[in-house]
Amino acid sequence: MVSIESVSRRFGEVRALDQVSLEIRQGEFFALLGPSGCGKTTLLRILAGFEHPDSGSVTLDGADLLAVPAHRRPVNLMFQSYALFPHMSVAKNIAYGLERERVPKREIRERVDEVLTTVGLTGLDRRRPHQLSGGQRQRVALARAIVKRPRLLLLDEPLSALDKKVRAEMQLELKRLQHEVGITFVVVTHDQEEAMSLADRIAVLSEGRVRQIDAPVPLYERPADLFVADFIGANNLIDGVVTVDGLRVPEVGLLPCPASPAAIGRAATLAVRPERVRLGGDGGLTGVVRDVTFFGGTTRVAVQVAGLDRPLLATVAGAAAVVVGDRIRVDWSGADGVLLDGS
Incomplete structure (x- = not known):
């Protein structure tokens, strides 16, 4: 029209x-x-x-x-x-x-x-x-x-x-x-x-x-670039280099990311929505809970992981069973993230 x-x-x-x-x-x-x-x-x-x-x-x-x-x-x-x-x-x-x-x-x-x-x-x-x-x-x-x-x-x-x-x-x-x-x-x-x-x-x-x-x-x-990923809603943005096994992040290690053969060896930013981040699993990263914010139907938990410049955000249904100061594991599925050009 x-x-x-x-x-x-x-x-x-x-x-x-x-x-x-x-x-x-x-x-x-x-x-x-x-x-x-x-x-x-x-x-x-x-x-x-x-x-x-x-x-x-x-x-x-x-x-x-x-x-x-x-x-x-x-x-x-x-x-x-x-x-x-x-x-x-x-x-x-x-x-x-x-x-x-x-x-x-x-x-x-x-x-x-x-x-x-x-x-x-x-x-x-x-x-x-x-x-x-x-x-x-x-x-x-x-x-x-x-x-x-x-x-x-x-x-x-x-x-x-x-x-x-x-x-x-x-x-x-x-x-x-x-x-x-x-x-x-x-x-x-x-x-x-x-x-x-x-x-x-x-x-x-x-x-x-x-x-x-x-x-x-x-x-x-599926945001098209870093601006959209950061502007639309909350997002965890993590910089690293794409490898065959995941995203390699200095001082953190290997993180799950979508399979992308064309991006192997290139700098990229991994975007993971807070609702895709899982708390309290057996694997993943270990961090310290820095903030717990209750919104009624959901709770936003901020977890500081050594080596990352900002806390990882996780959104859980209802009230979270964690408090500030708890040590907890966080992880996500590689398919739940989006790889964006890191240039």
Whole structure:
């Protein structure tokens, strides 16, 4: 549906986007994920028509989107602040864009009533924004964005103003809403959990470049490079040299790693997710428990192993049967790790 080809954008000496290319499919929930300053909001503003790239192309259904002024694009942007009019009722806020386009009053009423039902705000149409909760204001902003029936809905950090519980509820609501209305959603976020729970596919950006585009599960389990492995979730990253028998790490020994004949003799980084690390087995490495953090359903255990520059992290279900200061063995299966280029 949307094709972005070799898009670059500079602001003075800062290169916000550097030859970015990606495609967004019809009807999918697509996330742009990355740290502050990675270029994701600049890319969103280019799609919305508020910025113009220095080079590259953007097409919508094969037609040049960059040639269309912002107010004529079949694209809507929901701002991080929601930007609701405080003096207008919920219904008036939602109807505002349709009124500006001189849509007949009867059709406006029908479309506003329909979208109020869709976002779960039936009966609140006469309230003002200050009479609503944070989650309800977010729903109004969403209703105002989708009532115009755009081809593409852009969301800039849409849940950042909500508390944790409401945010979790709205993540489910956004996903339901996107499937129900059938509009293609593009969300910008720096929150990994938000991107993983919402998106069909995620583009990870860093320093203006796309590092990896993938569905959440392969993105998590098979990161393309060190940046993605370190940025997406927690990871144990261990540097060494690949041998026939495993990863040789100075002052530590031979560690289990995936079989990779092509990498033998080369420097590499082994990435092992904490939930893949086992505690208390018969083999593996011996270390000292430095920290135990209980999160309710899981516990994160940090184990300092001599020769490693940072503790190994292990995630176990429920409460862990270890305390700080315990000596314990840690190990993992070679198939549970990912070898990344160490250069």
